Amino acid sequence: MEQLEFFTVPSPCIGVCTVDNKGYCQGCMRKREERFNWLTFTPTQQRHIIKLCKQRYYRKRLALRGHIPVQQIEEDSLPPQGDLF
Template structure:
C-alpha cells in the first residue's frame, strides 16, 4: 500500500542541465527520460527516481574518490607565484 503524500514532491533539478557520458545530469543525476517525464510521474515513481539519483550520486562520489590525486611539486607549491 502506498503512503499518502501531503506535499508535492519537488524536482531535484539544480538548473544546471549538463549530462555525463552515461546521459545522467551531473547535478541532479536524473536521466533524460526522468527529467522530461517528471511532471507526469506519480509520487511513487518520483520517489523511485529520487532513490536512483541518490545511488548514482553515491556511485559518482565513490568513483571520484578512487581516482589518483595529482601530486604537487613541493618546491613550487610553497610559493605563491601569482603577483
C-alpha cells in the same frame, strides 16, 4: 494501492543542466526520461527516482575517489539505500 499524497514531491533539479558521458544530468543525476517526464510520474515514482539519483551520485563520488574502478559501476550494482525523507 498508492498512498494519498498531500504535498507534491519537489523536483531534484538544481539548475546544472549538463549531461555526463553516461547520459545522467550532472546536477541532479536523473536520466533524460526521468527529467522530461517528471511531472507525469506519480509521487511514489518520483520518490523512487530521487532514491536512484542518490545512489548514482554516491557511486560517482566513489569512482572519482578511486575506490571503485569506473568499469565496475553499474546502475543497480549497490543495494538500495533507505529513504531519507
